[in-house]
């Protein structure tokens with residue numbers, strides 16, 4: 311029997327044709343028609359005024375933080391449950407992460423974020439300081455984990471009240487949006503001061519590695535463009551007044567990305583249909599459930615999270631992962647919690663209570679766009695076989 315992987319790119323659109331055009335024209339470097347078009351289409355899709363492509367999502371986060379003025383002695387509030395990229399990006403700037411707990415949708419807990427600011431920080435002369443570390447809290451970096459939109463309204467209110475930047479990590483949530491509230495109809499990534507995207511091979515669309523920053527702020531977009539192109543201030547004499555980065559996306563990558571973007575809505579439809587199929591089968595297995603989307607948001611359903619209650623199901627998430635692996639089925643627990651990662655053991659964290667519970671229970675199960683109903687049934691069969699009852 312063939313292997314069922316956790317996630318795989320799906321490349322059956324205009325990818326070959328667009329990449330061929332790059333090769334035939336000789337426009338293969340980080341400039342060219344596809345870079346411009348990919349940025350333009352992405353900005354239109356998200357309803358943002360500007361989009362600047364980057365070599366990957368981590369570079370997008372790094373530059374977005376830098377142009378927001380984040381640096382040493384600053385603190386940035388970030389969830390402990392996330393792929394480590396945004397946490398590392400904070401550290402690249404010399405700033406420190408402040409780790410926040412998650413809510414019931416695996417996203418940064420907005421209520422605890424407010425508590426942290428009110429109880430653990432001091433607001434003086436328009437600046438927010440952590441009482442213990444003395445760091446100046448400059449920004450909130452929410453991550454739309456696995457596609458679920460973050461409860462962003464209260465975070466935006468806090469940002470307004472305490473003059474903080476909001477940099478959204480929408481690497482996993484391209485196409486997710488808000489169904490209700492103040493941001494009804496708004497896409498994730500298009501609400502904060504800047505939104506960062508990733509087009510890595512495992513994301514909902516891929517450019518074979520790539521990223522982008524979207525923003526409505528012209529000045530910010532210009533700064534990002536400059537910083538990602540070695541901060542070249544004079545294109546003839548090559549004058550550089552600051553240290554820049556080579557963080558640009560190549561035309562070939564953009565060609566791939568553009569072709570994939572054309573398929574985004576189709577991918578989301580399939581992901582949501584497969585989620586429903588899984589959910590139908592799983593809902594009558596004792597001790598198991600799938601993490602749902604929040605009532606206020608529409609999720610692209612990038613990853614499916616099975617919540618495994620050890621006592622009732624009969625084994626824990628790691629046990630089920632091993633059982634699935636034996637049958638050639640890929641699955642994975644959520645990331646090791648970031649406040650427990652070695653480089654960040656000394657960083658600040660605030661009342662992390664729910665995240666360790668999800669860490670013990672959650673398991674991501676196959677979610678590729680190419681997954682067939684037959685394969686879903688095969689996954690379910692193994693899950694049922696291992697159930698206590």
Ligand SMILES: *Cc1c(COP(=O)(O)O)cnc(C)c1O
Pocket residue numbers: 366367368369392393395396453479481482507508509510519520521
């Ligand atoms: C994938 C991912 C990134 C980083 O993207 P790369 O393109 O791999 O650098 C950042 N944040 C989150 C939440 C991600 O899942």
